Amino acid sequence: MTELAETIDALAAESALSGIVRVDRGDEVVFEKTYGFADRRWEIPNTADTRFAIASGVKGMTALAVMSLVEDGTLDLATTARSVLGDDLPLVDHAVTVEQLLAHRSGIGDYFDEDLAGEITDYLLPVPVHRLADTEDYLAVLGGYPTKFPPGERFSYCNGGYVVLALIAERAGGVPFRELVASRVCEPAGMVDTEFLRSDELPMGAAVGYLQADGLRTNVFHLPVRGTGDGGAYTTAADMRRFWVSLLAGRIVSETWVQEMTRPRSDVPDSGKRYGLGFWLHPTTDSVILLGYDAGVSFSSLHNPREDVTATVISNAADGAAWPVGRFFQQRFG
DSSP states (O other): OOOHHHHHHHHHHHTTOEEEEEEEEETEEEEEEEEEEEEEETEEEEOTTTEOOOGGGGGHHHHHHHHHHHHTTSSOOBBBBHHHHTTSSSTTTTBBHHHHHHTTSSOOOOOOOOTTTOOOOOOOOOOOGGGOSGGGGGGHHTTTTOOOTTSSOOOOOHHHHHHHHHHHHHHHSOOOHHHHHHIIIIIEEETTTTEEEOGGGGTTTTTTOOOSSSSSOOOOTTTTOOOOOOOBBEEOOHHHHHHHHHHHSSSSHHHHHHHHHHHHOOEGGGTEEEOOOEEOOOSSOOEEEEEETTTTTTEEEEEEETTTTEEEEEBBBSOOTHHHHHHHHHHHHH
16 A cells, blocks of 8 residues: 555544545546445445535635636626625625625625634524525525625635625526536536535435434534535535646636636635635645535545646545545645
8 A cells, every 4th residue: 555545544544534535646546545434324335426515615616607707798806796686685785896705805794604613513504404495595594694894804704705606696697506507617627426416305326414423413404405606516526626627727717717716815824725716725836725614524625736636535424524634635735
């Protein structure tokens, strides 16, 4: 066994990882291994083809769907949220722009504020989760949160901002947000196994999310029944490799816009990273990162364009089991 494989196996064992780890370099799959069960009731193992939820990993896809609308002239980075929202969400500052939402610099109040202390397995949604199936449904949970700071003042990670982006994209683009992601991101990237699935009717081959490293309690009552701009898509490690290669090749949006999205807008010392538009950025290199963490989900995918390396770990458990491997990837390949 190689040193890389030994290190990954040790980290997976320490964190009781249930999921998949994959490393690609060029056309070669350097490492790929699955751990644990996609469905614990029937002891169905995770496989290389298992589709996993990636929580906030979706934000990169949301940003690209929005940016594709900017590229074709439907939207502009300076477009205000208010010009599309109309009378909806009156507490969103009239000066908030698409660019500020993409950069987490809008200052809007967040329905799922990660600055507040709490356990990832807490029941946080104020409405029954089955009511959140379409993007417009999220209006019921987005409203009523006061502005945290003036637009553009500073970085503050905002899940609600990415739901607002999904609303803007859906209304401006004239088609449901998930169709925008499918047609403008997944199809040009060749991401054949990526989709917003309903948690109450997961198809065969999709991993169930679990609240602990062991046990049978799932996340079905913790998350919206179907995700939108801030999270909720399911994908595979292979599709994540397709995503990064297609992104950097300019097949989703042009290379000019990719450069704009991966230009640092904020230093985020608490995370040890920087942030662009929809993407985390390595603190010192040009590596690009997507992260996701929620009840029953932890996800990290890093792409190093200089070495053409993609390193992805996805877990269907809530305890952040992907983080040790993700941190190792940032140190090893970043």
